[in-house]
Amino acid sequence: xxxxxxxxxxxxxxxxxxxxxxxxxxxxxxxxxxxxxxxxxxxxxxxxxxxxxxxxxxxxxxxxxxxxxxxxxxxxxxxxxxxxxxxxxxxxxxxxxxxxxxxxxxxxxxxxxxxxxxxxxxxxxxxxxxxxxxxxxxxxxxxxxxxxxxxxxxx
Numbered sequence: 001x002x003x004x005x006x007x008x009x010x011x012x013x014x015x016x017x018x019x020x021x022x023x024x025x026x027x028x029x030x031x032x033x034x035x036x037x038x039x040x041x042x043x044x045x046x047x048x049x050x051x052x053x054x055x056x057x058x059x060x061x062x063x064x065x066x067x068x069x070x071x072x073x074x075x076x077x078x079x080x081x082x083x084x085x086x087x088x089x090x091x092x093x094x095x096x097x098x099x100x101x102x103x104x105x106x107x108x109x110x111x112x113x114x115x116x117x118x119x120x121x122x123x124x125x126x127x128x129x130x131x132x133x134x135x136x137x138x139x140x141x142x143x144x145x146x147x148x149x150x151x152x153x154x155x
Contacts, residue, residue, distance in 0.1 A: 014063035
């Protein structure tokens with residue numbers, strides 16, 4: 001059977017100290033959001049998001065693995081395809097792939113569906129990528145810390 005395992009990065013495969021900065025139009029940092037807090041955050045009229053920490057390779061290189069890194073390694077060693085599907089932008093895909101290689105896992109691809117400029121509907125974007133992967137495999141397992149992303153993936 002042709003299987004793929006798709007993992008989110010932040011708070012699923014790894015934890016980092018990255019925060020989404022909420023800045024006012026004058027540049028003042030009003031809040032620093034964790035990835036989980038960002039999922040439900042709404043901007044005020046005079047605010048915008050700053051994703052500079054999520055573009056930094058430094059935070060990825062120093063990421064702490066979660067228990068799911070062992071599953072990723074096990075399925076990779078068993079010959080199954082491993083993908084990463086992250087809310088980060090695509091510009092950090094290589095850093096994430098390199099981080100995983102440090103644990104003996106070479107992902108087929110790292111998909112970044114986020115934007116450096118604006119907040120996109122991550123769940124919908126992940127759903128689109130998952131559909132593409134589902135078209136290639138008999139079975140796809142998806143691991144994500146955000147229940148909304150998992151619910152949309154089931155559809």
